[in-house]
Amino acid sequence: MTILSKHYRHVFIWVILVLSSCAIHAQSIEQYVSKGNKVQQAAPREIVYIQTDKPSYLLGDTIWYSAYVVDAYEHKPSTLSGIAYVEFVNPSNGLVKRYAIHLALGHGFAQIPLDIKMTPGNYRIRAYTRWMENFSDSLFFQKEIPVLGGVHNWFMDVSSYRQIPNGTQDSVNMNFSLKDQGGKVASNRMVTLQLTNTKGKALFSKEILTKDDGSLKIDFIVANNKKKNESYSLNVLDGNKVQRISYPISTINNPQQIDIQFLPESGHLIAGMENNVAFKAIDANGIGTEVKGIIRNSKGDSVAAFSSINKGMGVLQFTPQPNEKYYGVVNNYNPIPLPVVENSGTILHVDNLSNKDSVRVHISITPDLQGQHFFILGKNKGYVLYGAKITMSKLSLTFSIAKSNFLNGISYFSLLKTNGQQLNERAFFCNNQNHLKVDWHFNTVVNTKDSIPFSIKVSDWENKPIQGIFSLAVTDKQQVAKNENADENILSYLLLSSDLKGNIESPGYYFHDNSTETQKALDVLMMTQGFVKYDWDTTKMTITPEPDFQVTGKATTLFGKGAKKANIVLLGTKNQTIIKDTTADDNGNFVFNDFPLFDTSSFVIQARNKKNKTFGIGIEINSQKFPIINNLQSNIAFPTNVNMDTTLKKRVDIYDKYVERKYGKNELLDVTVTTKARVEGSKNLNGPGQYDQAITKSDLEQMDDSTLLEILKSKLKSFYVGTCGKDPAHYYMTQGNYKIRFVFDGIPLDFFYDPPAGTRYPYLDFVTQYLKYYTAKDIKGIEIMHSSKYSSSYIDQYLTFQERLYYNPVMGCPYTYIEITTYGQQGPFLKQNSSIYLYRPQPFSYGMAFYQPKYINRSLQDNHLPDVRSTIYWAPMLITDKNGEAKLSFYSAGLPTNYQFWLEGMDLDGNIGFSTKNVEVKE
Secondary structure, three states: OEEEEOOOOOOEEEEOOOOOOEEEEOOOHHHHHHHHHHHHHHOOOEEEEEEEOOOOEEOOOEEEEEEEEEEOOOOOEOOOOOEEEEEEEOOOOOEEEEEEEEOEOOEEEEEEEOOOOOOOEEEEEEEEOOHHHHOOHHHOEEEEEEEEOOOOOEEEEEEEEEEEEEOOEEEEEEEEEEEEOOOOEOOOOEEEEEEEEOOOOEEEEEEEEOOOOOEEEEEEEEEOOOOOOEEEEEEEEOOOOOEEEEEEEEEOOOOOOEEEEEEEOOOOEEOOOOEEEEEEEEEOOOOEOOOEEEEEEOOOOEEEEEEOOEOOEEEEEEOOOOOOOEEEEOOOOOOEEOOOEEOOOEEEEEEOOOOOOEEEEEEEEOHHHOOOEEEEEEEEOOEEEEEEEEEEOOOEEEEEEEHHHOOOEEEEEEEEEOOOOEEEEEEEEEOOOOOOEEEEEEOOOOEOOOEEEEEEEEEOOOOOEOOEEEEEEEEEOOOOOOOOOOOOOHHHHHHOHHHEOOOOOOHHHHHOOOOHHHHHHHHHHHHHOOEOOOOOOHHHOOOOOOOOOOEEEEEEEOOOOEOOOOEEEEEEOOOOOOEEEEEOOOOOEEEEOOOOOOOOOOEEEEEEOOOOOOOOEEEEEOOOOOOOOOOOOOOOOOOOOOOOOHHHHHHHHHHHHHHHHHHOOOOHHHOOOOOOOOOOOOOOOOOOOOOOEEEOHHHHHOOOOOEHHHHHHHHOOOOEEEEEOOEEEEEEEEOOOEEEEEEEOOEEHHHHOOOOOOOOOHHHHHHHHHHHHOEHHHEEEEEEEOOHHHHHHHHHHHOOHHHHHHOOHHHOOOEEEEEEEEOOOOOOOOOOOOOEEEEOOOOEOOOOOOOOOOOOOOOOOOOOOOOOOOEEEEEEEEEOOOOOEEEEEEEOOOOOEEEEEEEEEEEOOOOEEEEEEEEEEEO
């Protein structure tokens, strides 16, 4: 018996299907399917998608964004989560800012202002819901955001690069030149070149003088671990030791710096049968590279030829022979072995290209398996849409299934033994082309500094009008490069990227048309890129959905038991008046909910017993714990401060001319630091302004409620946890293998250290509780004493006699001291009253109005600043009416150019759409 699920309902339709070459049984397949689908119903997955107005930004810009949260199966607005979290992460994987946004019908919007003082580099946006934390952070939305500009922004033009393998090491030879974003070369300048590993540890540091043309030459060695890929960065620091450039150095387990994988369609090479074998070739930067080659056997005979069709991916067919070995040969590169040939097994072949209306499934077995029973399952998002138990009375079986039985997106067939052991699995993509359509209507010729009225009409694939929520960005094509035929959009992310592991190059390419070439490339992608599994362990899902903001906790007695019927009062402490009270249950548990929209950053919560007294009663709050930020391999081959494309260079040039007109000419390469900011009230032993690095009040004001731990991860270079020498204790460390010691308001934290019992890392746990307690709003400033010039006074003052006796910085593990000056000026005390709790939840961010200038008379001469906006218009919540229509208007900027209209969105029934329109703007 076959099982087919009706779309958008978890109701299964049972029909009888007779296959000529197999016997059908229904006894256990029903139970198997039912069990699997119950898991998916108990653990429905959500997807977050973020649309930004631009793909890259300059310092001082604002990132405008819309968030869509949908269920993974039907793509309807999620009913589980009412709050999404959006994080802005710096190039060192430190948190810059976290935003919480309210969702209405699965949609919310806000903005991220970029401080002009930030360091340029490849930042990223990470977004998720609390419910998504039950799964894997690999399922979080992640988007890389290149940020340029500012006085720290230099560029590297690499004229030659050679990486030569030599056993376990690679020799690297580089020739490059340095210049600023305006094109001025860094002639005759002393710079520091520094090689660091993934932990930020400096492997070497060398000062070198640039030539007249700003050029440099350097040779160095990097380790090439044959078991694990290594990555390094060559950093360029200016005369003030400020990092200007970070250039990635990769080593892969292939002497040609090209890595090719051969991936049999069924996961195995089976002798005596024709096998489809996909392949993927990438270069040293992880980017697909086109290849041609042949497959040879152990005797050197050619048995098949292959050629990639898109992004280094392709597929070949050949029939391997028993006990034979095969190799892929590309040009003069070393032969690459294919998987071992197996003499017994099964092949699952899926033909998704021959017929536009159906998918063809072919199962082959070796003779020794004839007569055995198998399960064949067709799944989408973990739900079984097709299932059968078969007996292979013949050596092959072929059947077809209508594509209309599958949802848009990635589905897959699995062949299993009846005991559940998986034998083969093959993903395929179903694109029924039932996406939303957008018609654009412009009433007039578009001129500079003029009103642009226009309208859109959204309909489904049957031309029925659609009411939905959409986001629209209008950008200047001279300054912003957005490729509608390649870049990520809501279609490509929800249907493709969110279900595949790793980086997908040009995901929008697979949706820009439905040609045979595109469909072939998409089918090969299915065979080469691992896809997300939906086999969740529901017993480990400990985080409940968050439909709205609430505060939960427990009132306790002196003996740690729940304080029955305790009275709990909550008071907002900022501008907004929020007063709530409730009564704890018999176990002391309480909850506050139904909050209005608020911008307050903290609440005072007080517990009183039944006699309205605070004596003998305590309070515990279930505070939010956010997922750690893991390293993410860059999706960009080179950092944006290495090379710029023409469009980005145009935007930088326009911006520089704007700044020059507003502020006067600024020689960026000649910027030097002449004075250091003082931290008011600091107990710095060296005196005011005497430090290697400071995180100032203005820096901290940008970080709101970020914890001290998050601040240090974000602002302090190479901040990590490690050990020193033979010392088993774990410490917070910084660049050069320095141990960090903390001083609060002149009081060393170690003075209070009493090793807690029963913890694996007692010292680290002790320090961490303080770093997580203090937030940016508690701190006036942070001073880092890294060099011996500034740290020696702290070592003399705070190291014990025994520590100074054995202290030898030359032998490793020197100290970095960090002086934290708080507003309370009370030192490192965790200020928690037993009956009063100061609770700092993650503050919410609300969307601001996008600035739109209005030009009453465009013929008037503009003697003020030119209008050089790169984002001309941003509408984060565009709602179509019952006729599917929306009318809008905005003013164009001052440059004749072309505008690109970029619209993404969805309706309430899970239909999604993406559309672009290019419009010429005349003088």
